[in-house]
Amino acid sequence: MRSAHRFSLPSLLLCWTAFFAPAQTAPPPPSPALGINLAGPSDWNTEFPFADTFRFSRPWISHENGKPFGKGPPLQTDRDGWLLSLPPNCSAEAFLSTSPRKPAGKYTVSYEGNGTISFSQAVSATARKQGLFEIDVADSPSPLSLKIEKTDPSDPIRNIRIFSHLPSEGVWRKGFLDLWSGVRCLRFMDFMKTNDSPLRRWEDRPLVSDASFAKNGVPLELLLDLANRLHANPWFCIPHQADDDFVRRFAEQIRDNLDPTLFAYIEYSNEVWNSQFSQHRYASENGIRLNLAEKPWEAAWLFTAKRSVEIFQIFSEVFGEKRNFVRVLAIQSGQNFMAEKMLSFNGTHRHIDALASAPYLTLSPAETPDRHHPLAAKEVADWTLDELFSHLENEVLPRTTRAIRDNAAVAKKYGIPLVAYEGGQHLAGVRGAENDNKLTSLFHAANRSERMALLYRRYLAAWQQEGGGLFCHFSSVSQWTKWGSWGLMEFYDSPPLDQPKFRALAEWADSIGQPFPKKLD
Numbered sequence: 001m002r003s004a005h006r007f008s009l010p011s012l013l014l015c016w017t018a019f020f021a022p023a024q025t026a027p028p029p030p031s032p033a034l035g036i037n038l039a040g041p042s043d044w045n046t047e048f049p050f051a052d053t054f055r056f057s058r059p060w061i062s063h064e065n066g067k068p069f070g071k072g073p074p075l076q077t078d079r080d081g082w083l084l085s086l087p088p089n090c091s092a093e094a095f096l097s098t099s100p101r102k103p104a105g106k107y108t109v110s111y112e113g114n115g116t117i118s119f120s121q122a123v124s125a126t127a128r129k130q131g132l133f134e135i136d137v138a139d140s141p142s143p144l145s146l147k148i149e150k151t152d153p154s155d156p157i158r159n160i161r162i163f164s165h166l167p168s169e170g171v172w173r174k175g176f177l178d179l180w181s182g183v184r185c186l187r188f189m190d191f192m193k194t195n196d197s198p199l200r201r202w203e204d205r206p207l208v209s210d211a212s213f214a215k216n217g218v219p220l221e222l223l224l225d226l227a228n229r230l231h232a233n234p235w236f237c238i239p240h241q242a243d244d245d246f247v248r249r250f251a252e253q254i255r256d257n258l259d260p261t262l263f264a265y266i267e268y269s270n271e272v273w274n275s276q277f278s279q280h281r282y283a284s285e286n287g288i289r290l291n292l293a294e295k296p297w298e299a300a301w302l303f304t305a306k307r308s309v310e311i312f313q314i315f316s317e318v319f320g321e322k323r324n325f326v327r328v329l330a331i332q333s334g335q336n337f338m339a340e341k342m343l344s345f346n347g348t349h350r351h352i353d354a355l356a357s358a359p360y361l362t363l364s365p366a367e368t369p370d371r372h373h374p375l376a377a378k379e380v381a382d383w384t385l386d387e388l389f390s391h392l393e394n395e396v397l398p399r400t401t402r403a404i405r406d407n408a409a410v411a412k413k414y415g416i417p418l419v420a421y422e423g424g425q426h427l428a429g430v431r432g433a434e435n436d437n438k439l440t441s442l443f444h445a446a447n448r449s450e451r452m453a454l455l456y457r458r459y460l461a462a463w464q465q466e467g468g469g470l471f472c473h474f475s476s477v478s479q480w481t482k483w484g485s486w487g488l489m490e491f492y493d494s495p496p497l498d499q500p501k502f503r504a505l506a507e508w509a510d511s512i513g514q515p516f517p518k519k520l521d
Helices: 009-019 174-179 220-230 244-257 278-289 296-319 336-351 377-381 385-413 437-448 450-465 500-511
Strands: 033-037 061-064 090-097 105-112 115-119 123-129 132-137 144-151 158-164 185-187 233-238 264-268 325-330 354-357 361-363 418-420 425-427 468-474
Touching: 033 500, 115 123, 185 220, 185 468, 220 233, 220 244, 233 244, 244 296, 264 296, 278 296, 296 325, 296 336, 325 336, 336 385, 354 385, 361 385, 377 437, 385 418, 385 437, 385 450, 425 437, 425 450, 437 450, 437 500, 450 468, 450 500
Parallel strands: 033 185, 033 468, 185 233, 233 264, 264 325, 325 354, 354 418, 361 425, 418 468
Antiparallel strands: 061 090, 090 144, 105 132, 105 158, 115 144, 123 132
C-alpha cells in the first residue's frame, strides 16, 4: 500500500473526510490501511468472538430412539429458533462447538422453561436450580453439545445461554476485542453469511433474539456495536436478493447507530462474478432477463453494476448530506476487461468510491491439471519447502503484483482508489487435490514457516508500491484444513505474534502508522 507515513488521529479523520467527500470531488490518493475479514458463525468456528457459546451453535438435530443419528422427524421451532415441542421418543441436539480446541473449565448455563437438558461426554454438569447449570468442560477435542431430552410444550425450554469463564465486554469475548483493536476495517462478509444468502425482506433478517447466528448471520445491531467498540470502519455486504425496503432500513440502522466518525463500506453481496455462488446465478439470470448482455457471465457483471448503483442511491437518500459511507464495486483480481465493462456501464464509475479486488497469492494445484490449474497436485506435493517458496517468490508474487498494477491502472483511469476486499496466501488443492494429504501437509507447513512472513512483507510492499489502499486480509482466526489455511492463526488462544502471517501484518500496519497490538493476553 504506499509509503510509511505516520498520522495523528485528527489528520486521519481529515484524510477520511476528504477522501470520501461527495463523488463529484476528486479524492486524493488513499492511504494504505489494514482490515480483516472475520470468520463466519458456525460450530466449527475457532475464534469464539461471543461470550455466549450458544450463539454459534448448529441448528437442532432431531434424534429418534432406535433410529440412526439425526434421523428423527422434523422439529417445530419459533421465529427465533427455539424448540416449541418434541415428538414422542425424540430428543434435539445442538452442537455448540466442534473445534478441537475450545475454552476448557467452568461454564454457566441458564435457560427458561421446563424440561430436561443433558450435555456431551466432554462435559460434567452440576445443577444449581431449575434453569441454571454449572458445567465443567474438559480439555478435549471431542465436540461440545447440548441435548434437550424433554420439553414442556406449554413452557418449552428456550433462551439458553452458555458463558465460559473467559473475560467479556458486553456480548463479546474480551480477547477477541483485544486481538482486533488495531484494525481500520472489519469486513463482515462471512459474519453476515453473505454467500448464498436466502434473505429478501427486512422481516427475514437475523435478530439479536435468535437462538443461534449460524443460520442467517450476525444481526446488524451487533455488527454496529462491534465496529463502534473497536472504532473500525465496518464493511457490509448487502444480500443479493434484498429488496429496496431491506436496503433502506439497513441504511437507516447504520445512519442512526454507527459512530459518526466512522465510514461504512457498502458492497452488493460478495464475488457476484464467481459462478460457485448462487448470487452469481441470480445476477446472471436477471441480467439476461433485463437484456443487459447475451453472455451469462457478462450479464452477471452488468447486473452487479446496476444493482450496486441502485443500492448506493438508496443509501444516499437515507444519509442525505452526511455521506459517511463508501460505495464499493468489486471485481475479480487482474480482470481489467471485467472492470472496464462494469465501470463504464451507464456511468457506474460516477457512483462508486472504491474499486475492490482480491489479490491473493494463489497456488491451487489440481488432481488433473487444466489451463486454469496447470500444476499437478502430485508434482507439487513432492516439493520441499524451499522449492515451494521459490515458486511463490519467483512465479506467484510477480503474477499477483502484475494483477495489482493492472487493477490500479484501471482504477486510476476512472479516478477512484483500489482496495482489497480480500487477500493473503491462497495455498489450497482443488478438483480432487484437496484430498492429497501430502499436499495439505506441505501447505500447512508453509503457513507455519518464517518464510511466509518474509513473503508477506514483499507482498504487502508490492500492494503499497503499486497504489493499493485498504487491504482486508482473509481471514481472521480459523483452523487450517484440506480446504485451505485461511486464518492468520488457527485458534482463539494461539499466541498471535508467534504466527508468521499475523506478525507480518502487524509489522506492516505499524510501518504505515496504524497502531496494532504488540502484546496480547
